Amino acid sequence: MADELLDNPFYQVDTYREWVKTEHVPIVEAYAVDCLSQPLEPSQRLGGLGAYIHLVGRGDAVTCYLAEIPPGGSLKREKHLHDKLVYVLSGRGATTVEAPDGRKHSFEWGPGSLFGIPINAWHQHHNGSGSEPTRFAAISDLPLVLNLFHNVDFIFGNEYPFQERVGEDRYFRGQGEFRAVKPGRHQWETNFVPDLTSFELPEWKERGAGGTSRNVQFTLAGSTMHAHISEFGVGTYKKAHRHDAGAHIFCVTGHGYSLLWLEGQNPVGTVRVDWKPGTLYAPPDGPTFHQHFNSASVPSRYLAMSFGGARYFVSNARKKNYENMDKSVKEGGNQIEYEDEDSRILDLYERECALNGVQARMRQIVASRLVAATG
Ligand SMILES: [Fe+2]
Secondary structure (H helix, E strand, O other), X not given: OHHHHHOXXXXXOOHHHHHHHOOOOOEEEEOEEEOOOOOOEEOOOOOOEEEEEXXXXXXXXXXXXXXXEOOOOEOOOEOOOOOEEEEEEEOOEEEEEEOOOOOEEEEEEOOOOEEEEOOOOEEEEEEOOOOOOEXXXXXXXXXXXXXXXXXXXXXXXXXXXXXXXXXXXXXXXOOOEEEOOOOOOOEEEEOEEOOOOOOOOOEOHHHEHHXXXXXXXXXXXXXXXXXXXXXXXXXXXXXXXXXXXXOEEEEEEOOEEEEXXXXXXXXXXOEEEEEOOOEEEOXXXXXXXXXXXXXXXXXXXXXXXXXXXXXXXXXXXXXXXXXXXXOEHHHOOOEEOHHHOOHHHHHHHHHHHHHOOOOOOHHHHHHHHHHHHHO
């Protein structure tokens, strides 16, 4: 019965899914993807090579387009009525943005750059090297807007000028404005972050990792997309937490693994994703707990992008997510405190650190939390 309904043209029409088939590039369906080695194919619409990455945990609003520009090449100029954030994986290049007031803004990027395209502004990406290809991932809310309006021309051929989304000139030069809110919710407002690997981050003690946890939210090109970067230190792991689907997570520096499980399941025996720079994955849904472990001899950083950022309200569910993200599940929140976690998590972590020649720092931290909780 369910399969018959899927082919019915009057039932649950998915305009995004129909449209993406007309792109004639690979559609990769996976739990996790190595974006640096993922095979891509030529894109007639955009130029260069590409593939759509449909992660199991991508949710309803967000998709990932993986693009490669050949040496000396450019993608085609385009504009669209959806927000788009770009994370550069390899190579060097430049992007030109044409504001509705006629001014052109160009900026040069490299591995670890992150930028937002102002909604509906003409833009074009160029490879800056004559010998090396460049690769980037574009995370957008195209599924949401295509399914909302179910009209492709409205999204790709709209003339409305969103001048206010262009922001200040200096936002294209890598400058920005720090908006202090609260640890875990502090924001950096800009259009362009030249290098996520060295961007200075404020502390976020509530997320654990022995006080090494650091984090900032990005507001890019005034969009409603979520983007944040987190760092945690050598020999540490973060607290387990859960939230809605859609968070596309890229390892930026270091390496490690994440565990994913449902309440009642064995946290170390259910799903494990090993990550290194270039790995992309997404926790699948609201009930799934996930926890990130650094097994590298350097601090690990990851970038998460999704729909519904810290700045602009999009739904009560997203708002609640921000409120509950560092509150214990015992208090109605979405985080498991160290003193409440399954002891197999720490045992596995120490084995992984030993394999990597790293000194694990967590046993003392977890023990002190246990003493505080029971004493
Ligand atoms: Fe998460």
